[in-house]
Amino acid sequence: MSKKKKTVACYCRVSTKSGPQASSLNNQESFFKDFIGKNANDYKLHKIYADHGISGTLLHRENFEKMLIDAGLDIKEYDYTVKKLTTVSDKAETKEIKVNYKEYTFLVSDREPKFNEILVRNTSRFSRNVLIADVLRKLREKEVYVRFLDIDKTTENKADISIIQLFQNFDELFSRDLSRKVKAGNERSIANKTVRSTPRLYGYKYIKRKSLQENNKLEARPIEDNVVRSIYRLYAGCMSIYDDELPVCDYKCATCTVERTAGVGERVISKYLKEHNIYTRNKKEFGITTLGNMLKNEKYYGYLNTGKFDAGELFSANKSVKVRDNYLLEPDTNIEAIISKELFDLCQEKRSSRYDTIKAKGLPSTSSPFGGLLVCSVCGSKYLHNSDRGRGFYQCGLKKRKGLSACNSVNVSDAIITEYMYRLMAGALSADLYQDRQAVFKAVCKSIANKIDYIERRRDPEKVEQLQADRENADSELRAYYKQLIKEEEKGEDSTTLQRLIDDTKEVLSGIQKQLDRYTKKPIAYLDECKILREYAYELLNTPDISLEGLTKRTYTVSEVLNIINCIDVYGPTNYSGGAVSELLLKPRLKMPEMVKNILHIKEDIFSKGAEEEKTMENLENVHIIPPAKLKENIDELSAKLEVLETQYF
Template sequence: MEKVYYGRVSTKKDEQDSSIVNQKEYFKEKGIKKGYIDRSSGTTIDKRIEFQQLLKDCGLDVRKVKSGTKYKSVVVDGNRKSKIDYIYTKSISRFARNVSECLEIARMLRNKGVYVVFEDINKSTEDESFFLTMGIMATMAESESREKSRSIKMGASMSAKAGVVRSWSAYGYSYNKEENILTAIPEEAEIIKKIFELKLEGFGGRKIANELNSLGYKTRNDKDWLPNVVNRIVKNPIYTGVTTRNRYDTNKLFGNNNHKLKPEDEWILLDNSKVEPIISKEVFDKCQEIRKKATHESSKAGVWKGRGEFAGKIVCGKCNQYYTRNKDTKIRDYGKYERIFFNCSTKKRLGKTTCDGRNISIEEIENLLNIYIGKDKYKRVCGKFLDAMIGTSDKAIKELKDSINKDNKIDIEINENKIKELKEQLGKLLDLYLADKISTDILDSRKIPLEKEIENLEKINNKLSESESEILSKIKNIESLKQQTIDFVKKIPSYIYREDFIENYLMYIVVKENGKLMPITRGDLLIIVLNKMIRGISDESMRYLEEDRFIPLEIKLKI
């Protein structure tokens, strides 16, 4: 029976050396001599060479898979027998970057007959209850994280209304802490004006940066200007004298701690007399129009997707990658036989162990297209769904308008107390399960309704906590998208030919996990996004409509 240990230490050398010695001695006393230790503060698999070697010795491989325009590391079965039986580690945080990744890798190791022992919680993946326990803990932690996020959001909204300035480090401004005001720095303000002037002339971020550098301008840190720095300035509305909230999001439980820029329609903009304007709102708005138009055009150019009419349109519902066209030529008694089919690009490159999405024949696709091609077929399909969505959207708008200026503090408090009670029930269930007083089936049957009720109450509280500006923004987005959808359906021609439908209306054919084909047309997507927006799930909705290139992952995989 082969036992090993895994550790990860900080990047400070003195701390590293001390920690490595301590870990080696600790596990040596337990009779475990072989170990894998990474000297890195980073938690991603890419930076952990020893962890990759550990997985390799366990019969797993780390491979690079293309996700959109970038590559990400995924753990796959290497079809080898493991050399290791048990892995000992101090904690989950040392082993993986979050609970989600930990559970995923631990399950793959368990399938190879390798069990992970976590010293801090005295649990082993050899016991199936580990996964149930961690699943419940993750649910409760995620709930607390959302509640904390909601409270912070409410506080940010209130501070914004009170005129509290937070963007004290913004380039172009000097922050006066005593008076809580941002005053323009003349020299830097001139550069800000220059950036927006160049943007109005149609310059891109790289060209603006080059122009500033050629004129001898430097950043606050005396460095050359970079395109990404310029682009951030062009997108920042603070230079018009407004306070911006809700620009960034962070997920510490199921991701890293990096701040992610939210879609612009989710930003909260409030006029603030404590921020000195450097440019006019008219100039800023014009620059945004130019920027979005440039983004829209560039998204269509320079990306080669192949020559086929379905290139970039058939998507794998398992790995979220495109399908590619293939042709088999076979010799039969009656002559040559050509078979055209499409298969997942991940499956083609890395094999079935990475993705086993099924192959699709050209005949299947043609049968699917026949539903839409011809006289009034596509128009009827879209119109049927549109009629239902108009009534739903009008009802949603009325409810949103009724909620403006309504004091929801009492309702929020009642819901928070209910959530607290439900979490306590979850905790008691977990205690009963760990004490072997209830079975796994009973645990599942009781915890799932509790988790759903917690999630529902949190969604209700999030809606009750929305500020007036957020509600008005939602109403504006729903009305705008509803009108776009109505206009789109009106413009659909009575008769649609095959080539016209593929080029102008068919966006994606999703090969779902169960193997069924799900076509998504422009009309479908408008109606789907409108429905999602009404239900308050609009994270990617408006960004998608602006960029007009990638369908939101939740729509692609979960419909």
């Protein structure tokens, strides 16, 4: 009889996207293919998961997460904000700041794993973070084991786990030590005023020093330096996108005679550079983020800004890069100036007027009261505010960034959305609210009924009772063995046989529990979900929104509308011929408790699919109405069935 092959996944990783590291990733993949080929009688390859440009100190890695999901785990991300004291300035002035944290929790799902084992070349490729121990534990619960080929150890053997954890501790200590050395090097660079930069900095040629007594240098690159000047002058408004050549400039902005406009933003500059076939050194388009970073870099006017950024502490909950409150900023002859300080300062004033004033007033970044409220029904992007010749309108974010070829959704003028909000406030929201609440109630009842049907069809009381009795007997037997073990150890007797009996009984007990879980785990989970849905259904019955009488002639304030709706879906294509769009339709998407939405497996737009026919108070008589008394009768009947099932499982 031939030996059954193990279905395996392989994982490899490199920390950066540099050429040598990319070669390392290819070597790792080739190694696994050769290894599987040599052991074809034992292994069947499911897939090789590879991450590049991501540190092993992070658990949040795209393909690493995909591998865990395929292994039967669920990944939940939690965001929260706390206040903490910090001393980020050079003057060490302690102040209170808000810090945003992200945490990742790994949960065992009901899905069957797609493979039985994960092959990793060495422990550091899998993770340099000891928190990975929780992942390994959850994988064991799904009977998916990780084999580290460098030390020939696997999580399938309990004796190997402590050795694996020891190596993982070594890997984390190595990363911490390396991080401390890098940080110390950064501090020395600040103290020694060392010019530091990436060789990829556009506009410059980075000349690395030959000895510690020298300093690094940044020399302007021909052609690229003119592109940098164009970017700054377009932003400042002393150059137009319609100019074929750069206007003559002496960079003395205070006495400049060039007629200056309001300037253009990063998006227009990006489009201008693309139209003129100007790309980055990697032959890519200048993105908005890249241009924003260039417009904030003091090196372009010949100033040293070493130590500007704080990358946070390794393994801390918040590792996002931040600009320090105070950092070294002074002229340096080792950095060739491409623009003047006056031009740089002028651009910073314009950035401040465009962004900081908006944020200081607490307004959304779109500078519009409806920023982020409109959502494109074609691609799902949020609408952003824009203007054309003084007329304000909202435009799909994807369409705004990449044009009509990416999304052809309709634009919405300020006048239309304002009028629509007034209509909702005047009572038009009532029909949508009524229709939605009825639809949600039906979905809740249907979900409860389906779960009850599943439990009743799969229920086997006799089998469950037998398994529970077997579990109780095995548990009593195990306790008796442990008592006997204590006595033998006190007498100094050989307990090898007894230890084997304990291990065998544990294995039997584990097998019984797995069988019992098959009959009870999912039903119990469904019953818990049904109780949540039942509670929400009764909450809906107690609101006036479920009853037509409670909605008649009802009006709303702005805050009430925004508390009820999650967003507004925009339906309709762009009118290529110009003019008004006849097919434009706005449909509010109403809020629902997140827990209920997750249980129902509802996407946010599930109740927006009837948007082709807008409901108003005038045509409510055409809506299929179920009287509240009938709704209550339905949920009462389901509730009675739930109570019977609860007594059988709890």
